[in-house]
Amino acid sequence: MTPRTSSAATTEADAAGHEGEEAVLDVGPVAHGGHCVARHEGRVVFVRHAIPGEKVRARLTDAGEDAKFWRADTIEVLEASPDRVEHFWRPADSLRAWSNGHPPVGGAEFGHMALARQRSLKAEVLAEQLRRLAGVELSTEVEAVGKDAGTKGAATGAVGEASDGGGGLGWRTRASFSVTPAGKLGMHAHRSGYIVPVRDMPLATEAINALRLWDLDLQGVERVEVAAPANGSRPLVLLAPAPGTKDKRLKAIAAQLPADVSVAGFDPLTGSVTQLKGRTWVQESAAGHDYRVTGEGFWQIHRDAPETLVGSVTEFLQGGGFLHSGAVVADLYAGAGLFTAVLADAVGETGSVLSVEGSPGTSRDARKNLHAAPQVEVVQGRVERVLRQKPRNFDALILDPPRAGAGKPVVGQLVAAQPRAIAYVSCDPASFARDLGYFQRSGWELAGLRAFDLYPHTHHLETVALLVPAP
Structure with missing residues (x-):
């Protein structure tokens, strides 16, 4: 194992065992949970953003001295799999994210693989x-x-090019976001409180991306949920307020969205919703039926x-x-x-x-x-x-x-x-x-x-x- 951390990072790593250090790993088989199994000095390491058979340099993200196993993110590929492709989304690309000094967002952890290899794993x-x-x-x-039926290769192109749901992109009719301390739309890194700002969501449908939520000032909000039914009916944006945020602030955010978008406040603990603009539910369609789904009510996201x-x-x-x-x-x-x-x-x-x-x-x-x-x-x-x-x-x-x-x-x-x-x-x-x-x-x-x-x-x-x- 070769530590490659700054003095400040080293102090942080020492407090968390070996967290922040780097190791060269021979990547073994895939495991349930979005990672592959590797071993380092006799210890199991669950490494994300790798492909079985690769040799990678990985940053330890969860590596307590007494832990039964460690976790790591790939930061450099030394010997690549033929199934490795360029990641379609910068915030979720571990190589790019760590080169900029922060972890990648979760939710697209297989984006560096051809679709056929994803499915085989x-x-x-x-x-x-x-x-x-x-x-x-x-x-x-x-x-x-x-x-995606019949697709064997990788997903490429910008959000607009995949908004029809092809290439493994543009399929999410629901998306969940966090909010940065500066009030910008973001997403959490995997197993972390760190929030990465985002300005697109390639896995989401065009109806979600067209809302351009990343342009809004979301101060006073802790979480944002979006539902945009595949049948084209009225989308719903749910705003979970931070403690102390008043309805006046939420209504000001709602006013920034188009008139044909419903907006509601919601409590993630109770699931209760409060109308701000439009309705508090969406209308979904499937198998010849229409379904009303209120707030965060469950519906399949693809x-x-x-x-x-x-x-x-x-x-x-x-x-x-x-x-x-x-x-x-x-x-x-x-x-x-x-x-x-x-x-x-x-x-x-x-x-x-x-x-x-x-x-x-x-x-x-x-x-x-x-x-x-x-x-x-x-x-x-x-x-x-x-x-x-x-x-x-x-x-x-x-x-x-x-x-x-x-x-x-x-x-x-x-x-x-x-x-x-x-x-x-x-x-x-x-x-x-x-x-x-x-x-x-x-x-x-x-x-x-x-x-x-x-x-x-x-x-x-x-x-x-x-x-x-x-x-």
């Missing part, structure tokens, strides 16, 4: 998690979606994700004969009702759909969105509690939990409900594989699995699985 992570946590030996292709996931889920359930007219089904962690509305169409008025969502605000949205479907019962509450209170002979369940997964108690309750099949939608391969292990130990098996690249240039992926009781 995600497939490796999924296979490793299934093997390690569920004992399942299975290799699954990570499929591109929308304009412009093509709702149709992709609905298609995969219904194909699994209908293909197995579990979803049909008159069926009894449930949509768990239902959000604003994306899957619920499609289930209601499939079962018809002779069937029934139980839609369960824990968030009170999102559950209210679901009631509004589904009020015309008499076969749907919308219940707000914890999944395991609702299933105990409303036992039914289910033909099928859809399970779309948050990133942490369902967990052992919920899996136990689902098994006890004795459905004929479960379609499990997951945004995290580790929590999915863990839950799959719980299902298997309860006598269930994996009958089908698809994986989708709904988060290009990040390490994230989405999976849809069909689970059934073992014969």
Whole structure:
């Protein structure tokens, strides 16, 4: 290890063990979480912004003397992979950021790789998690979606050139930003309180970039959330005020945005929203239905994700004969009702759909969105509690939990409900594989699995699985 720090940085590094020092690393396999595994002097180092097989110089960013493993960012590539490309976004490019003396922003940690290599690495992570946590030996292709289907190379070009969602860019219909102490739009560096100012967001749709939020004076605001529906309907900007900020200041910021943009204040802790201009919700569209989504209410962020996931889920359930007219089904962690509305169409008025969502605000949205479907019962509450209170002979369940997964108690309750099949939608391969292990130990098996690249240039992926009781 060769320290290459200034005297001031050395003092800081000494206080944090070896943080700030540099090391030459031979990069090993990809690991879950957006980094690769390397070793230095017998210690495991999780290094970001590298590709397996490369030799890099990395800056240690989390390197306490007693830590079981260290973390590092690549700052120089000594031996490059043939899959390395120029990063499309300067603030997220580790090489450029550290050459300017600061860490890169998070959210585009795979942007230095060709898209095909990104997907192959995600497939490796999924296979490793299934093997390690569920004992399942299975290799699954990570499929591109929308304009990226068939794309094998890198994303290149400016924001405007990719605003149609091609090349792995322009797909985010939602974006989250921080605010610098000077009141400028920014984003946090990975695992850091450091905020990097930004003046574009290439992963976001043109509708988000066209707002030019980076031109606003955002003093008095701590966080900004933006939703711009893929159907072109009115975007919503949410402003989380800093302590002591008055509504007058938020209204002054709202006045700087175009008249056809809604603006609301919001409390990240409670999710409550306060109208400043326009409405406090957006109207999304998918699978022949319109959905009202209030404030920070959950909606898939990739412009093509709702149709992709609905298609995969219904194909699994209908293909197995579990979803049909008159069926009894449930949509768990239902959000604003994306899957619920499609289930209601499939079962018809002779069937029934139980839609369960824990968030009170999102559950209210679901009631509004589904009020015309008499076969749907919308219940707000914890999944395991609702299933105990409303036992039914289910033909099928859809399970779309948050990133942490369902967990052992919920899996136990689902098994006890004795459905004929479960379609499990997951945004995290580790929590999915863990839950799959719980299902298997309860006598269930994996009958089908698809994986989708709904988060290009990040390490994230989405999976849809069909689970059934073992014969």
